[in-house]
Each structure stands twice: as C-alpha cells, then as structure tokens.
Amino acid sequence: MTLALDLALCVLILGVALASVAGGGVFRAVIFFITYGLFVAMAWARLGALDVALAEAAIGAGLTGVLLLAALGRLRRMNATSPPHRTGLHLPAAFAGAALACALGWAWFALPAPSPPDLGPVMPQSGVGNRVTAVLLNFRAWDTLLESIVLLAALLGVWMLAQDKDWTAPLGPRYHAQAGGVLASFGRLLPPVGLAFGVYLVWAGADSTGGAFQGGTVLAAVGLVALMSNVMRPPRVSQGVLRAALVLGPAVFLCAGLLATASGGAFLSLSPALAKPVILTIEVALTISIAVTLALLVIGASGDGEYAP
Amino acid sequence: MSALVAVLTLPLVAALGVFVVPARLRVPMALASAAMITGAALALCVTVARGGPVMLMAGGWAPPIGIALRADGLAAALIIMTALVMGAVTCAAWFEASPARAGPRMAFGFWPLMLLLWGALNAVYLSRDLFNLYVGLELISLAAVALAALSGTAQAFAAALRYMIFALAGSLLYLAGVVLAYAAHGTLDIGLLTARTPAQGDALALGLMTAGLLAKTALFPFHVWLPPAHASAPAPASALLSALVPKASFLILMRLWFEAMPDLATPAALLALAVPGAAAVLWGGVLALVQKRLKLIIAYSTVAQLGYMFLVFPLAGGGGAAQPWAAGAWTGAVFHALSHGLAKAAMFLAAGIYIAAVGSDRLGDLRGLARALPMTGFAFALAAITLMGLPPSGGFTAKYLLMTSAFAAGQWPWALLLAGGGLLAAGYFYRPMVALFARDARVPLLRSIPRAWQSVPLVLAVLSIMLGLLSATPFDLLQVGRPPPASEGL
Amino acid sequence: MTLTYYALTGAVLVGLGAYGLLAVPHLIRRIIAFNLMGSGLFLFFGAAGARGGVPDAIPQALIITGIVVALSASALAVGLVVALARRSGKAFLPDDYPADDEDRAP
Numbered sequence: 001m002t003l004a005l006d007l008a009l010c011v012l013i014l015g016v017a018l019a020s021v022a023g024g025g026v027f028r029a030v031i032f033f034i035t036y037g038l039f040v041a042m043a044w045a046r047l048g049a050l051d052v053a054l055a056e057a058a059i060g061a062g063l064t065g066v067l068l069l070a071a072l073g074r075l076r077r078m079n080a081t082s083p084p085h086r087t088g089l090h091l092p093a094a095f096a097g098a099a100l101a102c103a104l105g106w107a108w109f110a111l112p113a114p115s116p117p118d119l120g121p122v123m124p125q126s127g128v129g130n131r132v133t134a135v136l137l138n139f140r141a142w143d144t145l146l147e148s149i150v151l152l153a154a155l156l157g158v159w160m161l162a163q164d165k166d167w168t169a170p171l172g173p174r175y176h177a178q179a180g181g182v183l184a185s186f187g188r189l190l191p192p193v194g195l196a197f198g199v200y201l202v203w204a205g206a207d208s209t210g211g212a213f214q215g216g217t218v219l220a221a222v223g224l225v226a227l228m229s230n231v232m233r234p235p236r237v238s239q240g241v242l243r244a245a246l247v248l249g250p251a252v253f254l255c256a257g258l259l260a261t262a263s264g265g266a267f268l269s270l271s272p273a274l275a276k277p278v279i280l281t282i283e284v285a286l287t288i289s290i291a292v293t294l295a296l297l298v299i300g301a302s303g304d305g306e307y308a309p
Numbered sequence: 310m311s312a313l314v315a316v317l318t319l320p321l322v323a324a325l326g327v328f329v330v331p332a333r334l335r336v337p338m339a340l341a342s343a344a345m346i347t348g349a350a351l352a353l354c355v356t357v358a359r360g361g362p363v364m365l366m367a368g369g370w371a372p373p374i375g376i377a378l379r380a381d382g383l384a385a386a387l388i389i390m391t392a393l394v395m396g397a398v399t400c401a402a403w404f405e406a407s408p409a410r411a412g413p414r415m416a417f418g419f420w421p422l423m424l425l426l427w428g429a430l431n432a433v434y435l436s437r438d439l440f441n442l443y444v445g446l447e448l449i450s451l452a453a454v455a456l457a458a459l460s461g462t463a464q465a466f467a468a469a470l471r472y473m474i475f476a477l478a479g480s481l482l483y484l485a486g487v488v489l490a491y492a493a494h495g496t497l498d499i500g501l502l503t504a505r506t507p508a509q510g511d512a513l514a515l516g517l518m519t520a521g522l523l524a525k526t527a528l529f530p531f532h533v534w535l536p537p538a539h540a541s542a543p544a545p546a547s548a549l550l551s552a553l554v555p556k557a558s559f560l561i562l563m564r565l566w567f568e569a570m571p572d573l574a575t576p577a578a579l580l581a582l583a584v585p586g587a588a589a590v591l592w593g594g595v596l597a598l599v600q601k602r603l604k605l606i607i608a609y610s611t612v613a614q615l616g617y618m619f620l621v622f623p624l625a626g627g628g629g630a631a632q633p634w635a636a637g638a639w640t641g642a643v644f645h646a647l648s649h650g651l652a653k654a655a656m657f658l659a660a661g662i663y664i665a666a667v668g669s670d671r672l673g674d675l676r677g678l679a680r681a682l683p684m685t686g687f688a689f690a691l692a693a694i695t696l697m698g699l700p701p702s703g704g705f706t707a708k709y710l711l712m713t714s715a716f717a718a719g720q721w722p723w724a725l726l727l728a729g730g731g732l733l734a735a736g737y738f739y740r741p742m743v744a745l746f747a748r749d750a751r752v753p754l755l756r757s758i759p760r761a762w763q764s765v766p767l768v769l770a771v772l773s774i775m776l777g778l779l780s781a782t783p784f785d786l787l788q789v790g791r792p793p794p795a796s797e798g799l
Numbered sequence: 800m801t802l803t804y805y806a807l808t809g810a811v812l813v814g815l816g817a818y819g820l821l822a823v824p825h826l827i828r829r830i831i832a833f834n835l836m837g838s839g840l841f842l843f844f845g846a847a848g849a850r851g852g853v854p855d856a857i858p859q860a861l862i863i864t865g866i867v868v869a870l871s872a873s874a875l876a877v878g879l880v881v882a883l884a885r886r887s888g889k890a891f892l893p894d895d896y897p898a899d900d901e902d903r904a905p
Contacts, residue, residue, distance in 0.1 A: 006801045010808040017812055017835050021819040026827050033831045040838055043805060047845050048854045055863045059870050060838060067870075068827060071877045075827070080884035083824035083891035093822035100485075101814025103513055104843060107489050108806045110509040111847065115495035116855040117373040131856035132863065139374050140860060142367040146432060146444045147864045149321060153425050153448055154871035156328070157455030158878040160418045163885075164461065167414045213867055237417070240329065247325040254322055258314070267314045269369035297874040300881065440861050447868050451875055458879060463886035470879045471892060474829065477872055478820055481836050484865070485813065488840060491858065492847035 006046060013039045026082070030068045037061020050209040051132045054201075058217040066224070067298050074173070074300075127275020129207035136211065137279045141268045145257065148250045148286055151293045155246065158301055159237060166303020170234040171296060175227065187229025194222035202287045206276065212249075212283040216290030223295040237302065242292070249289030253282050312356055313363050313380050315349035316388055317435060320428035327420040332413075336403060339420045343399040346427065350385075350392035354786060357385040362790035365435075372498030376438040381790030383563070383643060384434040386783060387556060390647045391434075394552050394654040395427050397769045401658045402545040404762045405665065415459055415543065422459075426452040426549060433557045439487045439497040439518075439569075442561055443480065446525065450476040453554050456546035457538040468537035475524050475534045479558075483521030489514035502569040515570050519582070522565075525558040528619065529589035532612045536596075539608040544661025547604060551611045552654035556646050559618055566626055567639075567792040579622040586619025587726050594733030603663065603670040603741055607656045610737060613730065614649045614696060617711070618642050620723050624714045634717035640787050641710025647783065648703030648773050652695035655769035659689045662763060666754045672741060677750035684763040686745050691770035693738040695777075698731045703776025806846035812839025824891045826880040830873050837869045 016039060020032035037060045044053035119131055119139075126134035136144045159171075198218035205211030226232040235242045256278055257268035265271070270278055323342030327335050356363060362381040371377065380388070402423070408416040429448035436442050454476065458469035491497055493508040505511075527535040539551050566574050566582075593613030600606045624638030662685045663678060664670050679686030695702035708727050715723040776783060812835050819832025841862045848858030884890050 003800060006804050010804045013808055014811055014815075017815055017839075020831050021815055021823065021828065021835065026825055029828055029831055033834065036835070037838075040842065043808075043842060044845065046801070047805060047849050049845055049849070049859045049862075052841075052845065052859050052862050052866075055866050056838070059866050060834070064834060064870055064873055067874055067877055068830065071827060071881055074881050075884050075890050078881075078884050078888070080888055080890040083889075089822045093818045096821065097814035097816075097818030099814075100817050101810045103517075104485065104489075104810035104813055105807055107510040107513050108803065108810065108843070108847070111489075111492050111850075112506075112508045114492070114847070114851045114855070116848070116851055117495055117857065119374065119856055122370070122374060132859045135856050135860035136863065138368060139370050140368075140376055140441075140857075142376050142378075143441050143444050143861075143864055146429075146441070146448060147867055149324075149425065149428070150444065150448050150451060150868055150871045152325075152328075153422070153451045153455070154875045156418060156421055156425070157451055157458070157875045160414065160422070160455050160459055161461075161466075161878045161882040162414060164412045164414050167412070167417075211863070213863060240331070243329050247329055250321070251325050254318060254325070258318060261311070261314050266366055266369035267317070268367050294870075297871075300878060440864075444864065444868060447872065451871060454875060454879075458882070463883060466879055466883040466886060467892055470826065470876070470883060473872075473876055473879065474820065477833050477876070478817070480872075481813075481816075481833070481840060484837075485840055488844045488847070491861075492844070 009039060009043055009046065013043060027072055030065065030072060033068065034061050034065035037065065051130070051211060051214070054209060054214045058214050063217055063220065063294060063298065070298055070300070125272040125275070127270060127272060127279055130205060130209070133205050133211055133279070137282060138270055138275060141253075141257070145250065145253045145268070148253060148289065151290065152246060152250060155293050155297055158297060162301035162303050168236065168238060169302040170236050171302045172227070172234050172299025174234070175230060183229045187225050187231040190225050191222050191231070194218055194225075198222065198287070198291070202283055205283065206280065212286040213290060216287045217294060219287065219291035220294035220298070223291060224298055227295070227299065234299065235296075245292045246289055249282075249286035252285035256282055311363070311365070312349050312353035313365050313378065313435065316346065316353050316431050317378070317428075319346045319349055320424050320431060324421045324424035324428060327424060332408070332417070335417070335420055339399055339424070340403065342424065343396050347392040347396050350388045353380055354385045354389050357382060357789050358786050372438065372501055373496035376436065376441050377498055377500065378435040379437050379790075380435055382787045383560070383791070385789070386643065386647060386786055387434045387560060388431055390650045391427065391430050391553055393772060394548065394650055394769065395423070397654060397658065397765050398423065398545045398548050401548075401661060401762065401765045404759065405543065405545055405661055410665075411543070418455070419459065419545070422452050422456050423549065426456070426553070430553055430557055434560060437499045439490060439499070441497075443484050443487060446483070446558065446561075447480055449554060449557055450480065450525070453550055457542045457550060459546055460541060460543050462541065464537070465541040468534070468541045472534045472538040475531060479521040479524030481521070482524070483518050486514040486516070486518030486521065489517065499564055499569045503571075507572065511570060512573055515565060515573050518565055519562060522558045522562050523585070526555045526562070526615060527612065528615065529585045529592055529612065532589060532593065535612055536605055536608040539611065540602065540604040544604075544657050544664060547608070547660070548654040548657035551608065551657060552650040555611070555615055556650060559615070559646065563621070566622060571626070571792070574622070574626040576623070579626045582622040583619050583723070586616040587723075589613060589616030590726055590730040591733070594730060594737060597737035598733070601671055603660050603672060603675060604657070606737055606741060607653065607660060610696060610734065611653060613733065614645075614653070617645050617707075617727070617730065620711055620715070620726075623720060624711065624718055624723065632718065634714040636791070637710045637717075638714035639791070640784065641707045641714065643787055644703060644710060644776070644780070644783070645707035648695050648707055648776050651769050651773035651776065652692040652704065655688050655692040655766040655773065658766040658769065659685045659692070662758055662766070665756065666758055667752055668755050672744045674752070675741065675744045676747040677745075677752055679745040681752065681754055682758060682763060684760070684767050685758075688767040688770040689745065690742060691774055692766070693734075693742065695770070695773040697734040697738065698727070701777045702774045703780070704773070706777045706780045802846045802849055806843050809839045809841070809843030809846065812836065812842065815839070826890055826892070827877070830876050830880070833876070834869060834873060837865065841865055
C-alpha cells in the first residue's frame with residue numbers, strides 16, 4: 001500500500017516536472033514548478049527528512065515560485081519577446097540528459113553499503129537536540145556561514161542590475177492595494193500570525209523540526225505581503241538600518257567564530273556549556289538577515305517601478 | 310588569531326564592513342582591509358614555508374563530522390598571488406570605481422563584490438571538504454557573474470547570463486560527483502577519500518566532478534562564455550575574472566586528481582584532460598589573432614593560457630608511480646598559473662587605463678598611446694613577455710619546467726605545443742604592441758591619468774617578471790606539502 | 800524498494816533538468832530546469848542517506864544548504880533575465896556572442 005503511494009508520488013513528481021520543462025506556456029510552466037515543489041516536499045516527508053521537507057516547501061516551491069511569477073509579471077509588462085525557435089542544441093542536450101540520468105541510475109545500484117559518520121557520540125556536545133541543526137550550526141558551521149554570505153552576494157548582484165538613474169529609487173515595483181480590499185486586510189492580519197509562526201520555527205529548530213532558514217522564509221513572506229498591501233514602504237539601498245539588518249546574521253556568526261579563536265579554541269568552535277545559547281543567538285541574527293534578504297531578492301532591483309500597473 | 314583564520318575571515322569581515330559603512334568610509338576601509346589581508350597572506354606564506362602545512366579543523370570537529378582546512382605550499386602560493394592581484398585591483402578601482410567616474414551604483418557595489426570574491430577564493434584554496442568547496446565555488450560564481458554584469462549594458466547582461474548558465478551547470482555536475490562520493494564513502498574530506506576503499510562508482514563521481522569543474526575553468530570546448538563575459542566587464546572586474554576565478558576550479562581539479570583519487574588517474578583519463586587543453590592553446594590563440602578590440606584579445610589569450618595548465622595531468626599524474634619528471638611538471642603548471650594571474654591582471658588594468666584615456670579599446674584608437682602613457686605601455690609589454698614565455702619572466706620558468714618534463718617523459722608533442730603556443734602569443738600580442746608603440750600617431754587624451762594609477766599595472770607586470778628572476782623562493786614554497794604523486798625528482 | 804523509487808526519480812529529474820538547462824530557449828524555463836536538476840540531485844542524495852535505516856543527518860543539512868544556494872543563484876539569474884529584457888526586449892539569449900561585434904568598449 002505504502003509502496004503504491006510512493007510510486008504514485010514519484011510518477012506525479014516526474015509528470016509535473018516534465019510539464020514544466022516541455023509543456024506549453026511559460027506561466028503554466030511556473031505553476032507546474034510550484035506544484036512540483038509541493039510534491040517534492042511530500043517526498044521528503046516520506047523519506048523522513050522533515051527539516052528538508054519544510055525547506056523545500058518554503059524555499060524551493062514557495063519562494064522560488066514567487067520569484068519566478070514576479071519575474072514573469074515584469075517580463076509581460078515590458079512586452080519582452082519570447083524566443084522564436086528551439087535552440088540547435090535540442091538533440092545533443094537530450095542525449096546528455098539521458099546519459100546523465102542513466103549514469104546516476106546505474107550508480108544507485110552500484111553503491112556500496114552506507115557508512116555514514118556516527119553523530120551519536122558527539123551530539124551531547126553539540127548543544128542542540130536536532131541533528132540537522134547540530135550539523136548546520138556546529139559541526140559544519142563553516143558551510144552555513146558561507147551560505148549566509150552567498151545569499152548576501154546574490155542580493156548585491158541583483159541590486160547591481162539597476163540602471164544608474166534609478167539607483168536611489170525605492171527597491172522593487174510599486175504595489176497598489178485598494179484600501180479595504182482583500183489584500184489590504186490580509187496585509188494587516190497576516191503579519192502577527194506569520195511573525196509568531198516564523199519565530200516558533202526558529203525556536204523549535206534547536207530540538208525538533210525547523211531552523212533559521214525555514215523561519216526566515218516565513219518571515220520574508222510576511223514582509224512581502226506587508227509590502228504588497230502597502231502596509232510597509234519599500235526600502236532604499238541608502239538606508240543604513242536596512243544594510244545593517246542584511247549583514248547582521250553573517251556578522252554575528254563571524255564574530256562568534258572569531259571569539260572562539262580569541263579564547264584559544266578552533267575557529268567557529270563552541271564549548272558544550274555555551275553551545276546552546278550561542279547557537280540560538282546566531283540563529284536569531286541569521287533569521288533576521290535571511291528574512292530581509294529573501295524578501296528583497298523577490299522584489300528585485302531599484303527602478304522596477306516604471307513597469308508597475 | 311592565526312594567519313590562516315585571518316586570511317579566511319578578513320575578506321568576509323571587510324566585505325560586510327564596506328557594505329554597511331557610509332559612502333565616505335567605503336574606500337578607506339577597502340584599502341585598509343586590502344593591506345591587512347595582504348599582510349595576513351604574507352604571514353601565512355612565511356608560516357607555511359618555515360613550519361610546513363597548517364591545518365585547521367573548523368569548529369574543532371575533525372572529518373568526517375567536521376570540515377578540515379589546510380594551507381600547503383600550493384594554497385599559500387595562490388593566496389599570495391591573489392592578494393597581490395586584489396591589492397593592485399583595489400588601487401586601480403580607487404580611480405576607476407570612484408563615484409565621479411563610475412556612478413554611485415558601481416562605487417557602492419564593486420567593493421563588497423571584490424571582497425566577497427577574495428574571501429571565496431581563499432576559502433576554496435584552503436578547504437579540504439568537497440561540499441564546502443561547492444559552497445565556495447557558488448560564492449565565487451555569484452560574485453563573478455555580478456562583476457561581469459557590472460557595466461550594465463545589454464551585452465554585459467547577455468554575457469553574464471551565458472556565463473551563469475555554464476557556471477550553474479558546472480556546479481551541479483560537480484555536486485553530483487560529490488553526492489556519489491559521499492554516498493559511497495561516508496566522507497567529503499579529501500584526505501579521508503585518499504584512504505578510501507575503492508568503489509565501483511568512483512570513476513563516475515570523479516568524472517562528474519571533473520566535467521563540472523572544466524565548465525567552470527572554461528577549458529575548450531566550454532570556453533565560449535569566457536571572452537564576452539571578461540571583455541564586457543569593467544576593467545578591474547575583468548582583471549579579477551581572468552586572473553583569479555579560473556584558478557580556483559583548476560586547483561580543485563588538481564586536488565581531486567593528485568590527492569583525493571590519484572588511483573583513478575589512468576593514462577587515458579589524463580590524456581583526455583590534456584588534449585582539450587592543447588586545443589584551447591591553439592584555438593584560443595587563433596581567435597585572439599583575429600580580434601579587433603584589446604580586451605577581447607586579452608580575454609581570448611586567457612582561453613589559450615588556461616590550456617597550458619592542463620599539461621600537468623599527463624606529465625605529473627598517473628597513480629602512485631611517480632616519475633622523475635613529475636615534480637618539474639607539477640611545479641611548472643603552478644608557476645604558470647601564478648605568472649598568468651599577475652600578467653593577465655596587469656594587462657586588463659592597462660586596458661582599463663587606455664579605455665579611461667581614449668574611451669575605446671579598439672586597436673585603431675590605441676595608436677601611439679605608449680608615448681602619452683609610457684608606464685602603461687611598458688607594463689603591457691612586460692606582461693606580454695611573461696605570457697609569451699620569454700626569459701627572464703615567470704612564464705618562462707613555467708614553460709621551461711613543463712618543457713624539460715615533456716622531453717624527459719618522452720611526451721614531446723607537449724613540448725611542440727608549448728613552443729607553438731608561445732609563437733601564437735607573440736603573434737596575438739604583436740598587433741596591440743604595434744598599435745601602442747606606433748610612432749606616427751598622436752591621440753588626444755580625454756583625461757589625464759594620474760601617475761599612481763599608471764604605476765599599478767606596472768607593479769603587477771614587474772612582479773610577473775620577478776617570479777622568474779627570483780624563482781627560488783616560490784619554488785621552495787611550492788614544495789611544502791606537495792601530493793605524493795608529484796613529489797618525485799628535482 | 801521505496802528508496803529506489805525516489806533515487807531513480809531523482810536521477811531522471813537530473814537528466815530532465817540538464818536537458819532543459821542546455822536546450823530550452825526561454826530563460827525563465829531554463830531557471831526552472833536548473834532547479835529541477837538541483838532538487839533531483841538532492842532527492843537522490845536524500846534517498847542514499849536514508850539507506851542505513853535511520854536517516855543520516857549530514858546529507859539533510861547539506862541539502863538544506865544546497866536549497867538555499869540554489870535559491871540565491873535563481874534570484875540572481877532571474878534578475879539578469881529581467882535586466883536583459885529591459886535593455887534588449889528579449890527573454891532569451893541572442894544566438895551570436897554580442898561582444899564580438901564592433902561595439903564600443905563599456
């Protein structure tokens with residue numbers, strides 16, 4: 001029975017994936033892609049990886065989907081032309097894709113018995129109960145620190161795409177919500193609920209499912225709704241507070257890592273006694289930065305306003 | 310705080326700093342940080358040269374649970390070369406990315422992007438963890454794509470997008486290999502992988518990682534994105550993209566083939582890496598011959614020059630059976646990477662000065678500029694000497710080492726390639742030199758170029774020559790912690 | 800058996816994504832294909848990490864990192880597509896290499 005459920009889920013995943021690559025219409029492709037993300041999140045839940053399921057649903061499906069929809073809207077308002085024909089790479093690419101899929105399929109059956117590192121003995125020193133959080137913020141903290149900086153680099157790159165004349169303009173398109181309309185009331189109602197949920201995810205992430213990235217995404221969504229319903233004004237690059245919020249997470253993370261070196265430990269090391277409070281501090285700071293970065297990534301560079309309705 | 314931690318974290322701290330501080334503090338902060346990071350890089354080199362490789366377990370956790378970082382001679386040499394190029398680019402950008410000249414957008418964004426790239430490069434040079442290398446490579450790619458798009462023209466955006474598609478496809482192929490390696494061996498650490506029990510899927514894992522890294526290194530035939538991306542960026546950004554970025558993915562290739570899985574380096578596989586390298590030398594050289602813009606000539610020259618580095622695989626690779634000539638070839642390839650970095654950055658910074666002076670980099674518009682800007686013309690000529698591989702430059706030392714190894718190994722076609730590539734380089738740099746040093750023309754300059762700005766590419770070009778004159782010190786540094794397959798002989 | 804389903808689904812997704820990333824002309828679709836390729840790879844990784852009975856936490860953490868990195872890359876790519884369309888009116892890459900023209904230097 002469960003086998004049939006898994007098989008059906010896999011077929012669904014492949015079906016919507018195919019539709020989003022080869023089906024007609026780019027708008028439909030994006031909708032299929034969002035559906036795909038939700039199915040994949042279910043697959044992660046089936047695989048027992050709840051943290052990943054949450055991240056895939058929030059970031060992979062939700063935020064990436066919103067990002068693509070927003071881009072399509074902008075392209076449509078610019079009357080950007082779609083490509084006239086297929087590229088000449090059609091057949092070689094199909095061949096390369098098939099070869100890649102077959103190679104990975106073969107590799108699956110050729111894998112030796114798994115030999116994962118045993119985290120059991122070191123978990124008590126990690127300061128948190130959730131193994132995934134322990135890996136992200138303690139055992140492989142250097143990865144996570146770099147990753148938070150990758151987000152910042154992406155945002156900086158997006159900002160640099162503005163035209164020079166628009167540089168001082170507010171970021172993103174202008175939104176027009178009718179006072180008393182659905183969006184406006186939604187924009188007033190959602191933030192408190194969303195805020196509570198986002199904070200809960202960060203707090204719970206230490207010992208059960210959740211974490212800074214998942215919580216930050218929920219908060220980013222709250223911010224986006226508030227922006228779209230004009231509850232909040234779009235920010236400008238020139239606002240120092242905004243830029244400080246963006247670097248807060250990586251900065252606190254780096255400081256914690258360097259303080260460990262200053263007190264004689266290895267870079268980024270945490271003494272077991274202090275691990276939990278330090279990890280929570282880093283997570284709170286990261287959540288703030290992630291939330292602001294993600295929201296700003298969706299609204300895009302300054303000067304997109306001229307195309308808003 | 311150890312020099313290693315400083316080299317790893319200072320660029321990132323500085324990037325966050327210049328991102329936050331008000332406009333008037335930005336450039337002083339960038340200059341001060343560049344000086345501090347260069348100091349830390351020097352300190353790291355001294356530590357490595359005196360005391361051997363330096364290890365760091367990030368977070369205090371040893372692999373396979375944690376991430377190991379290690380500064381050996383190779384990493385230290387690339388870190389100091391990067392610091393010299395970054396320092397020079399910082400000085401050049403002080404003039405070129407000023408708000409008055411480049412506008413407030415670039416005057417804001419160039420500094421944090423440059424420092425992020427610096428931090429990511431150092432992280433990749435030092436990391437021993439395959440997944441951590443992936444994150445580092447992505448940070449490099451995003452910063453590099455943003456730098457390539459910085460000039461804001463439609464051409465720059467198209468070039469940056471094409472670059473990005475190659476970079477993303479390359480990253481995912483690399484990541485696919487990493488996934489297979491972890492699934493088979495339960496570790497991502499290069500050192501632990503060396504001692505692994507070989508599994509059936511290892512060759513596929515190594516192949517996928519290699520394919521991804523080749524796309525990122527722009528090895529022929531994956532080079533098509535490179536010239537438009539490097540040529541349409543502002544000159545200081547082009548210098549970083551051409552001199553430094555391809556070296557990071559190449560370093561990972563060396564780590565994979567010499568350190569993580571040297572047992573898979575069969576002669577056929579090594580030849581398969583070197584033949585595209587040879588094709589790159591020839592094809593990049595031929596295309597550089599026919600370009601009409603200086604920056605495109607320099608960019609196609611990068612396609613060609615990157616090809617030489619891949620000769621290291623057949624000459625120094627090949628399982629545990631190290632040969633007497635292996636060490637020479639290995640050192641030669643690294644010398645080539647270092648001298649190309651210094652000379653190529655000097656060339657792009659010189660091109661930036663020309664564009665600032667006459668508003669164009671078409672060869673016809675550059676006629677006689679060496680008389681108006683003699684220091685820059687001299688810098689360009691010195692850098693060209695290094696890239697042609699003429700004595701006494703660093704490029705000559707590199708080619709000499711590679712060529713003697715090729716003869717010793719009986720693989721004389723590579724020696725022919727080295728000679729032919731040098732001739733091609735002489736050919737494609739002949740045209741810009743003739744234009745620059747033309748006696749008949751006198752171009753009016755749009756603006757005067759401060760002497761301090763003119764001296765920046767000259768310093769880099771002189772350094773690329775010094776690398777050959779004073780090759781003993783870098784030579785000794787490179788011997789520290791060299792992988793066993795390349796440590797025989799010399 | 801269940802794990803094999805997911806691993807093979809992942810493998811097919813990687814192939815499908817690679818095809819799309821190389822051959823599909825509309826740039827927004829290429830970004831979708833890139834995301835399919837990435838998440839297919841993660842699915843394969845997750846299935847491989849779940850083979851030992853207890854799911855291995857390290858692949859899960861790496862996958863979360865990978866998802867965030869993929870989002871960052873997608874965001875920059877989307878930004879570039881919009882910026883290119885604003886300058887050139889096209890949502891696809893011109894077939895020739897524009898810098899080869901006799902255009903003036905930036």
